[in-house]
Amino acid sequence: MGQISATFGKTVKEFLRQRATLFWTIAWPILWVLIGSFSFVENVPTEIASYTRASIAISMSVFALMTAGMANLPGNIAADRERGLLSKLMSMPIYPWRDLSGRILALLAFSSLAALLVTLVGLGCGARFSCSVVTLVQSIGFLLLVTLASAGIGMLVATFVKHVHGAVMTGVGIAVVTAAVSGVMTPYAYLPWLLQQFARIYPISSSGSSIIFLLVGEDYAGYNPLSANQTTLTALVSLLLFAGGLIAYSRFCWRKE
Amino acid sequence: MDAISIEKLTKRYGDSVVLKGVDLKVAEGEFYALMGPNGSGKTTLASIIASVRSPTGGRVEIYGRKPESAKELIGYIPQENFSTPLLTGRENLMYFAGLLGYSRSDAEKTVDELLNKVGLAEESSKRISEYSGGMRKRLEVATALFPGIKILILDEPTTGLDPSARRKFLGLIQELRKEKTAVLLITHIGADAELASRVGLIDEGEIIAEGEPEKLKKATDLRDVMNIETTTKSEKIFEVLSRFSEKKRVLETDTGYRVYCEDVEKTTPEIVRSLNAIGCKATKIETEKPSLEDVFFRMTEKMVREVS
Numbered sequence: 001m002g003q004i005s006a007t008f009g010k011t012v013k014e015f016l017r018q019r020a021t022l023f024w025t026i027a028w029p030i031l032w033v034l035i036g037s038f039s040f041v042e043n044v045p046t047e048i049a050s051y052t053r054a055s056i057a058i059s060m061s062v063f064a065l066m067t068a069g070m071a072n073l074p075g076n077i078a079a080d081r082e083r084g085l086l087s088k089l090m091s092m093p094i095y096p097w098r099d100l101s102g103r104i105l106a107l108l109a110f111s112s113l114a115a116l117l118v119t120l121v122g123l124g125c126g127a128r129f130s131c132s133v134v135t136l137v138q139s140i141g142f143l144l145l146v147t148l149a150s151a152g153i154g155m156l157v158a159t160f161v162k163h164v165h166g167a168v169m170t171g172v173g174i175a176v177v178t179a180a181v182s183g184v185m186t187p188y189a190y191l192p193w194l195l196q197q198f199a200r201i202y203p204i205s206s207s208g209s210s211i212i213f214l215l216v217g218e219d220y221a222g223y224n225p226l227s228a229n230q231t232t233l234t235a236l237v238s239l240l241l242f243a244g245g246l247i248a249y250s251r252f253c254w255r256k257e
Numbered sequence: 258m259d260a261i262s263i264e265k266l267t268k269r270y271g272d273s274v275v276l277k278g279v280d281l282k283v284a285e286g287e288f289y290a291l292m293g294p295n296g297s298g299k300t301t302l303a304s305i306i307a308s309v310r311s312p313t314g315g316r317v318e319i320y321g322r323k324p325e326s327a328k329e330l331i332g333y334i335p336q337e338n339f340s341t342p343l344l345t346g347r348e349n350l351m352y353f354a355g356l357l358g359y360s361r362s363d364a365e366k367t368v369d370e371l372l373n374k375v376g377l378a379e380e381s382s383k384r385i386s387e388y389s390g391g392m393r394k395r396l397e398v399a400t401a402l403f404p405g406i407k408i409l410i411l412d413e414p415t416t417g418l419d420p421s422a423r424r425k426f427l428g429l430i431q432e433l434r435k436e437k438t439a440v441l442l443i444t445h446i447g448a449d450a451e452l453a454s455r456v457g458l459i460d461e462g463e464i465i466a467e468g469e470p471e472k473l474k475k476a477t478d479l480r481d482v483m484n485i486e487t488t489t490k491s492e493k494i495f496e497v498l499s500r501f502s503e504k505k506r507v508l509e510t511d512t513g514y515r516v517y518c519e520d521v522e523k524t525t526p527e528i529v530r531s532l533n534a535i536g537c538k539a540t541k542i543e544t545e546k547p548s549l550e551d552v553f554f555r556m557t558e559k560m561v562r563e564v565s
Contacts, residue, residue: 006355010341010348017343084337088400091307091333094356256311257270 003094007102008109014076015068015110021075024172025067026114029060030121036060037125050128055212055220057122062146062208063179064114069150071171073107074158077253078167081158086253096254100246104151111147135214142207142214142234149203149238150175155245159252184208188222196223200230203238210234258321260285260408260439261306266315268301268462275301277462278315285407286437288430290453291464292444292549298462299443300336303412306441307333319408329357332401336412338393342386346377346396349385353400371399375429391422395429402433409433412443427452447550456549460557470549477555479547481521485528486513486541497531508554513539517551 015021036056041049080086089099119127131139154171161167179185181195182205191199199205206225213221225234261283268276275298283289293299304310306317308324308331319327340349350371354364372378375395385393394414401409411430415423427449430440442453450456450470457467466473487494490509498516499505501524506517518524521544532539547555 002358003356006352009355010344010352013348014341014343080341082337084335084339085341087304087309087335087337088333088339089356090309091328091331092356093328256309 003098004102004105007099008105011076011103011106012109015072015106018072020168021072025064025072025110026117028067029064029114029118032063033057033060033118033122033125037122037127047128050126051130051216051220053122053125053127054129054216057119057125057127058211058215059184059208060122061115061118061143062184062204062211063175064118065111065143065146066150066175066179066184066204067172068107068111068114069147069152069154070157070175071154071168072110073103073151073154074161074171075164075168076103077155077158077249078162078164081162081253082164090254090256096250100155100249107151107154108144108147111143115143129215130217131215139211139214142210145235145238146204146207148242149207152238152241152243152245155249156241159245159248178202178204183222187220200225201233201237203234203241206230206234207238258285259283259318260287260320261441262316262318262321263302263306264316266302266305266317267313268298268305268310269313275462276305276312276315279459279462279464281457281464283408283439283441286434286439287455288434288440288442288453290442290444290450290456291459292447292450292456292553293459294445294553297459299459300412302459303333303410303441303443304335306408307331307410309333309335329405330407331410332398332403332406332408333410334394334397334401334412334414336416338390338397340385340393340397340400343384345382345384346388346392347372347381349396350399354403357403367403371402374402374432375399376425389422391418391426394418394422394426398426398429402438406438408439408441410441410443413445414442415444415446415449423449447548447553450549458549458553458556460553465556466552473549473552474547477547477552479517479551479555480519481517482545482547482551483516483518483521483525483528484510484513484541484543484545485516485532485539487532488538488540490514491537493535494532494537497535497537498528500531501528506554513541517547517555 033056037053041052153174157167157170161170181198182202183191183199184205188196188199188209209221209225213225218224259282263279263281266276266279279302291299301310305312306324308328317324319330347368350368351364354368359367372381375398377392377396380392415426418426431452433440444450455468456470456473457464495507498507498514502516502518508515525542529539
């Protein structure tokens with residue numbers, strides 16, 4: 001057992017045992033998949049309804065990942081800080097990067113579980129994906145970018161919002177508002193021009209659109225997010241957000257007063 | 258070699274000077290209590306020794322090494338309850354074993370021993386959220402008892418514990434002395450500090466006195482302390498009681514007053530008479546020997562802890 005696996009185990013257990021975390025990250029998106037799959041597809045031809053359901057399932061999987069990274073991760077860090085665990089860790093021979101790696105791996109595991117459950121419910125509701133092994137692997141890559149960008153925002157929240165409830169609410173607020181205005185919750189085509197530009201820059205919505213493009217089709221994505229420029233932008237902004245979060249966390253959360 | 262050696266330690270936060278050149282030595286296996294009121298700098302001092310904060314100036318050594326390079330020797334228990342409520346007692350200790358680099362099998366063996374040592378073996382599968390305050394604190398102390406740790410720093414560990422949990426907890430700390438672990442206890446409770454072999458009194462960032470508890474008490478001219486419970490409290494009662502104490506040393510407490518006097522036997526009837534004369538009834542009068550809190554009050558004219 002190393003520091004990374006110890007932190008991983010502790011964080012995963014906390015995520016899985018916290019009812020609020022389970023509700024907002026898994027139950028809530030599943031609820032929307034259920035509502036969306038049966039409410040918004042009335043009088044729609046079966047094939048289109050199946051793809052619409054697939055699109056909803058992907059959007060809700062992305063939203064689950066957003067909530068996990070932006071709210072659960074900072075909530076977990078803020079709770080550790082508030083109850084003095086970070087002080088205790090600072091007094092021990094521990095490397096901050098190992099602590100963070102354990103947390104990020106736990107987030108990845110929990111996010112994967114959330115995305116898988118949401119997708120399975122989508123399939124159960126009649127969602128139909130048209131994918132190959134290649135597009136599936138590419139989609140997993142974009143899901144990873146969503147997790148990295150969300151974790152980056154989450155670490156920034158954890159660094160600058162000190163209290164648990166503040167950190168969680170800030171994270172949920174960012175997740176809900178940005179999902180609403182960037183095309184995660186609303187079809188890209190229905191967004192006004194300005195928000196469409198934001199949806200392309202915001203790496204979480206552009207990753208979501210990329211996955212829809214890959215697994216459902218261009219019509220459902222609203223634009224082609226897989227152009228070389230757009231994909232580079234999505235990856236770059238995701239990595240920048242993650243790097244920003246990493247730097248903030250390791251510099252300020254572990255800084256000695 | 259001293260377990261902890263501190264010379265001219267200073268700490269500033271902006272214009273505020275929290276530690277003003279503190280000198281302190283704790284020998285290997287010694288039980289040292291640092292007692293002072295809130296804001297006196299004792300927690301800052303503990304956190305500097307534990308590498309959680311940086312000093313502004315001065316020197317800190319742990320067995321001759323800088324604190325940052327001697328972290329494996331220190332078991333620091335901060336004031337807060339840092340254990341994770343959603344994990345069981347065993348899972349919490351396994352987490353710390355993992356952080357310290359134990360293999361799974363070694364971790365399980367060591368954690369079993371630690372749970373036995375702190376008397377929580379039977380409660381180890383319960384989540385921390387189901388633990389009482391005393392159990393939680395004992396579990397947290399266990400995180401600082403992994404083999405190799407030679408200095409235990411406890412920051413106000415008994416705050417908030419009921420008398421029974423406090424007794425059990427302090428008993429555990431006394432047991433650790435047999436293992437030659439140096440203990441630095443940060444407290445504002447005189448009775449806790451009296452268990453130490455040496456006590457330092459800290460006020461406004463300076464150690465104002467240091468020594469064995471009994472010697473510290475003898476060094477002051479305090480003789481007896483009288484606790485008087487009264488039906489009411491007023492300025493007038495305070496004035497009356499002040500007459501019976503040299504230098505008017507009287508404290509208001511939750512239930513009445515604490516009077517520092519010269520000769521209890523002679524003074525008690527006179528106090529009762531004087532209180533009756535102003536229409537106040539003393540419902541209970543107890544005398545006791547001065548505590549370390551009284552010594553602190555004598556030296557600084559300040560109380561170590563707020564009357565709660």
